Amino acid sequence: xxxxxxxxxxxxxxxxxxxxxxxxxxxxxxxxxxxxxxxxxxxxxxxxxxxxxxxxxxxxxxxxxxxxxxxxxxxxxxxxxxxxxxxxxxxxxxxxxxxxxxxxxxxxxxxxxxxxxxxxxxxxxxxxxxxxxxxxxxxxxxxxxxxxxxxxxxxxxxxxxxxxxxxxxxxxxxxxxxxxxxxxxxxxxxxxxxxxxxxxxxxxxxxxxxxxxxxxxxxxxxxxxxxxxxxxxxxxxxxxxxxxxxxxxxxxxxxxxxxxxxxxxxxxxxxxxxxxxxxxxxxxxxxxxxxxxxxxxxxxxxxxxxxxxxxxxxxxxxxxxxxxx
Amino acid sequence: xxxxxxxxxxxxxxxxxxxxxxxxxxxxxxxxxxxxxxxxxxxxxxxxxxxxxxxxxxxxxxxxxxxxxxxxxxxxxxxxxxxxxxxxxxxxxxxxxxxxxxxxxxxxxxxxxxxxxxxxxxxxxxxxxxxxxxxxxxxxxxxxxxxxxxxxxxxxxxxxxxxxxxxxxxxxxxxxxxxxxxxxxxxxxxxxxxxxxxxxxxxxxxxxxxxxxxxxxxxxxxxxxxxxxxxxxxxxxxxxxxxxxxxxxxxxxxxxxxxxxxxxxxxxxxxxxxxxxxxxxxxxxxxxxxxxxxxxxxxxxxxxxxxxxxxxxxxxxxxxxxxxx
Numbered sequence: 001x002x003x004x005x006x007x008x009x010x011x012x013x014x015x016x017x018x019x020x021x022x023x024x025x026x027x028x029x030x031x032x033x034x035x036x037x038x039x040x041x042x043x044x045x046x047x048x049x050x051x052x053x054x055x056x057x058x059x060x061x062x063x064x065x066x067x068x069x070x071x072x073x074x075x076x077x078x079x080x081x082x083x084x085x086x087x088x089x090x091x092x093x094x095x096x097x098x099x100x101x102x103x104x105x106x107x108x109x110x111x112x113x114x115x116x117x118x119x120x121x122x123x124x125x126x127x128x129x130x131x132x133x134x135x136x137x138x139x140x141x142x143x144x145x146x147x148x149x150x151x152x153x154x155x156x157x158x159x160x161x162x163x164x165x166x167x168x169x170x171x172x173x174x175x176x177x178x179x180x181x182x183x184x185x186x187x188x189x190x191x192x193x194x195x196x197x198x199x200x201x202x203x204x205x206x207x208x209x210x211x212x213x214x215x216x217x218x219x220x221x222x223x224x225x226x227x228x229x230x231x232x233x234x235x236x237x238x239x240x241x242x243x244x245x246x247x248x249x250x251x252x253x254x255x256x257x258x259x260x261x262x263x264x265x266x267x268x269x270x271x272x273x274x275x276x277x278x279x280x281x282x283x284x285x286x287x288x289x290x291x292x293x294x295x296x297x298x299x300x301x302x303x304x305x306x307x308x309x310x311x312x313x314x315x316x317x318x319x320x321x322x323x324x325x
Numbered sequence: 326x327x328x329x330x331x332x333x334x335x336x337x338x339x340x341x342x343x344x345x346x347x348x349x350x351x352x353x354x355x356x357x358x359x360x361x362x363x364x365x366x367x368x369x370x371x372x373x374x375x376x377x378x379x380x381x382x383x384x385x386x387x388x389x390x391x392x393x394x395x396x397x398x399x400x401x402x403x404x405x406x407x408x409x410x411x412x413x414x415x416x417x418x419x420x421x422x423x424x425x426x427x428x429x430x431x432x433x434x435x436x437x438x439x440x441x442x443x444x445x446x447x448x449x450x451x452x453x454x455x456x457x458x459x460x461x462x463x464x465x466x467x468x469x470x471x472x473x474x475x476x477x478x479x480x481x482x483x484x485x486x487x488x489x490x491x492x493x494x495x496x497x498x499x500x501x502x503x504x505x506x507x508x509x510x511x512x513x514x515x516x517x518x519x520x521x522x523x524x525x526x527x528x529x530x531x532x533x534x535x536x537x538x539x540x541x542x543x544x545x546x547x548x549x550x551x552x553x554x555x556x557x558x559x560x561x562x563x564x565x566x567x568x569x570x571x572x573x574x575x576x577x578x579x580x581x582x583x584x585x586x587x588x589x590x591x592x593x594x595x596x597x598x599x600x601x602x603x604x605x606x607x608x609x610x611x612x613x614x615x616x617x618x619x620x621x622x623x624x625x626x627x628x629x630x631x632x633x634x635x636x637x638x639x640x641x642x643x644x645x646x647x648x649x650x
Binding site for chain 1: 330331333334335337338341342345349352353356357360361365366368369372373375376377379380382383384385386387388390391392394440443444447448451457459460461462463464465466467468469470471473474475476477478479488489490491492495524527528529532533536584585587588591592593594595604607608611612617620621623624625627628631632635
């Protein structure tokens with residue numbers, strides 16, 4: 001730990017290059033400080049490289065011809081550059097095994113659109129009621145929803161699936177009949193599952209944001225005769241738009257990148273989302289593993305771009321959810 | 326390419342969106358009606374109904390049902406008492422799963438938090454801090470499945486005589502050592518799988534801890550330095566205590582994510598070669614081996630492991646709030 005250069009956080013540092021001597025510092029101290037700063041640079045660079053190279057290698061591999069991937073490492077690309085988009089073409093459109101993933105990509109898009117807007121909208125409604133409408137049992141209900149964050153979704157999988165396939169009964173009385181969804185329509189089950197599993201965190205985060213809104217603004221709107229639904233739409237929603245954005249990004253990343261929920265609730269080959277297909281392809285690592293880099297990159301690139309562009313909102317949500325509590 | 330398959334999916338999406346908008350408008354209309362008559366209780370009910378209904382059907386009921394099912398046999402019909410729990414703590418395979426899970430939840434949060442902290446301190450105030458942060462943060466946008474595929478190529482083994490195409494074995498080769506079949510070597514393979522999750526979570530740790538570091542008073546560090554404190558002393562005696570609560574939050578969040586981890590094990594080894602963990606084997610038991618009782622039991626164990634950590638977390642948050650007042 002002796003290499004940690006706390007000094008670099010101080011404003012008088014102009015950068016890693018120029019290190020003016022500090023007041024009361026001997027030459028030896030200064031030398032040691034500069035050296036430890038150099039070492040820190042090396043360590044930071046090393047970590048940054050370790051965190052980037054594997055992804056970069058996969059990207060390079062996805063652009064190489066099959067035979068090259070099979071026989072040599074991706075770094076050989078730089079001495080013997082051979083580019084082929086064959087694998088991208090194959091995984092997206094081929095009718096043969098391991099191809100046709102374009103359809104699964106569409107599944108992912110269809111699942112994600114509803115899987116994001118439904119929980120965010122329902123959570124916004126619920127969070128408003130929990131923060132600004134006075135009714136008995138409000139706190140108890142909020143604590144209950146907060147506590148649901150603890151329940152791992154694994155606890156819900158088997159019964160939820162059975163509700164869809166067998167319905168919900170008490171004794172002989174049927175509360176809800178079986179849905180008997182087939183083929184493409186199993187995507188509806190994935191929508192509902194994602195909406196449910198996304199709710200507790202979304203309500204918790206939105207409640208945090210809404211509670212912080214100034215009470216006198218609400219009060220003024222009430223006095224002017226605005227109803228709760230009007231306040232929600234015209235006052236609260238515009239004010240919490242950044243929060244909605246960060247929660248939507250969370251949910252987007254979670255739904256797009258999900259493996260377990262999609263695989264469980266839309267089990268058919270043709271109805272699974274892309275990530276679920278990839279997960280099992282990678283697990284077996286059988287025929288066609290040379291096409292995995294291209295297939296994986298297709299799945300990775302969309303969330304990565306969204307993530308990079310909207311990182312600011314994501315980080316804000318992260319800090320609000322974890323540090324403030 | 327069969328266009329009708331795409332039409333099916335987008336048709337479904339359109340229907341879903343229309344239904345969603347219709348539900349929202351109906352809710353809004355109801356809330357508006359109730360608002361005009363100034364019935365807050367009804368407004369609150371309307372705002373909360375969708376979320377509460379979803380949570381009751383999709384989380385509360387299933388969690389209770391899973392708990393009950395853990396005392397029943399594979400088909401969920403015959404009561405077996407604690408037999409499933411006895412299996413979970415005595416069967417050698419099941420024990421291995423518990424041991425692996427214990428290793429994961431100790432190693433991953435510890436290493437992720439420590440690495441994130443060191444990296445955050447190293448890059449704090451350094452030129453290009455944002456770029457450094459973004460590079461390590463990037464894997465947060467990649468799915469667990471995508472990350473697994475990336476790392477599977479790093480670990481790839483192509484026999485002893487062959488040209489190694491996995492980065493790790495190529496490095497071994499360059500150093501004159503024998504290549505290793507990393508993913509089948511027990512118990513090392515467990516740790517290699519953990520690397521993938523650490524690789525993802527360090528970015529999260531870095532971002533949160535780096536934000537916390539900005540709140541450490543510079544005067545305190547400067548005063549310590551003038552008093553002759555070494556960087557390591559400043560780190561342990563000032564930096565770490567100042568951001569203690571952020572460190573705990575990061576560790577707890579990573580802990581919960583680790584406990585629920587399914588994807589990486591599935592995509593890397595499918596749980597073979599002694600790498601299975603609780604959350605993955607739960608799905609195996611329930612959906613591949615069709616043993617609902619054992620699957621439910623493992624889900625309950627998962628839940629029991631999360632509870633104390635979350636209670637600790639909530640207590641911590643309360644104390645923080647009290648201190649802030």
